[in-house]
Amino acid sequence: MSFDTMRFTEKGLELLDQRVLPAREEYLLLETGEEVARAIEDMVVRGAPAIGVTAAMGVAVELERVADDEIDDALVRVCERLRNTRPTAVNLAWALDLVEREIGALRGKAGAGEIRRAARALAERLHAEDIEICRAIGDAGSPLVPESARLLTHCNAGALATAGYGTALGVVRSAARDGRLLRVLASETRPFLQGARLTAWELARDDIPVVLVTDSMGASLMRRGEVDLVVVGADRIAANGDVANKIGTYALALAAHAHELPFYVAAPLSTVDLDTPSGDEIPIEQRASEEVLTLAGVRIAPEGVDALHPAFDVTPAELVTAIITEAGVVQPPYGPALARLKGA
């Protein structure tokens, strides 16, 4: 990978600013937990695994700057703040639960310096593990990709949505390496244009053939026989296998089902939330309508007109052909299989 989605530097945490890609490649330096929280809210970084890792790094950054006798309070406060940035992706809560459990356990037992080092080490571990997990997802998914595949993906479930390599784009990278990928069809993903700006950018960087389509084209391309499979990421997978992912995913799942095309979800097990029984209980983030009413800084709708902006939708488990995880490919029925894998 010729870029870092997030990285520690001597000064703090640097995030590749995903709001200005592909026009500019800029790293934003964040020196406090609050700055990291705002960066997640503002989508400097996005993607379920990426915001989980970023949150853990944000905790380390915050603990670095507070006084020794404030470190216990700071840990509680920064975890709480980061947890409330975005509601849908469960990896965020998963990573912060881990931080609270492992670092919280040191309270009263370890000195401030030791706590700081432990928080940093945990964040670095999560970062490294996330890349390994993505590689495992990619390698597990690659055999599902047919020869000369035209693979449709939505949003960006790539290196930019993880610590590196990607989930859906991890499958793409492994399939490309294995010589079975003809091209990726990337849907542009309004309103934030993750497909046009991020997926196209990172695949072009890796010399993987990518063609951009609007979100409205997928179904029609399927009807014309121009799509072989769909692979997307996930922000949360409920216990029954229902999948919350970027708005527009459900429409593609319906279309794939109507055309009897495989629809795969690629995600780490940290995205599976056994405490959420079904998609009906997944909180769907409602973002500012302004993000729909403007495009690339240009207002596209008349003044006074409002817009809806649910950032995610739910695809019911029955439309999902299989879930590709680091522990292998999970087939339906998902309930028992996910419970077993998460318990393991």
Next chain:
Amino acid sequence: MSFDTMRFTEKGLELLDQRVLPAREEYLLLETGEEVARAIEDMVVRGAPAIGVTAAMGVAVELERVADDEIDDALVRVCERLRNTRPTAVNLAWALDLVEREIGALRGKAGAGEIRRAARALAERLHAEDIEICRAIGDAGSPLVPESARLLTHCNAGALATAGYGTALGVVRSAARDGRLLRVLASETRPFLQGARLTAWELARDDIPVVLVTDSMGASLMRRGEVDLVVVGADRIAANGDVANKIGTYALALAAHAHELPFYVAAPLSTVDLDTPSGDEIPIEQRASEEVLTLAGVRIAPEGVDALHPAFDVTPAELVTAIITEAGVVQPPYGPALARLKGA
């Protein structure tokens, strides 16, 4: 209506420039057939009925400017030029066939002045008839709209896509007048943003409640019970009832079918093409990928990445609940009913 989609003036033909709405409300003066042809290609005016009427007006404008002894050649030439501007909407060919038949019949029998007056009168008749037809479509469709309806539409099948009143938005206007419309959900319609820029603009002008959504939201809104029906226009309806319409229409039809919601197509009978047996034979215009890759002059994708741009898709007749025409609501099976109505 507080605006004209197209109008004759002393100098020529004026078109409301739909490329710059809603930011600016500008009329473009066109003084030759070639200028009118380019305006259709460049989407200064778009929408199947509107480009049919505009083409007839373009013929009149061209005949006005040529010398008396060139008028016969000019008629052939300008009809040919206008016919080749955009391939999918059949109303264009329908209007030009009518011009060639009615005005062509005067060749050798009438003087240049009489031919010019006849061409102008025919264009004015088509303009006036189109508005009447749209009102009839609207009134025929209104009873299909349930109480407090949340009506989803795609692209712009409105006053801006016709000589006035609209087809799908004709149904909206009549239902609003009849007090049965809660709100219109307008999908933005990438890449040209007819929904965001045009539908939102003309409905807001008429004080009809409109909320903008991205093209990717329709299916999810249906799943959440927030849509009661879908009404769209058409660019060409094949003899079997297959419907070509703006790219994205088919995905909404699939989603409506999956949620057992009515999916209506509102179009004048001039949109029905009995010479095209099914949707498979409808030519689908492929427009420049640049229109997907940039927005308002801002490039949204990395350099070197290509995009697909089929401007239309085909919705098979079995997904269409009914076709709303000026002659009433046509129920399936469409083949016999459309043949009967077109024969009449």
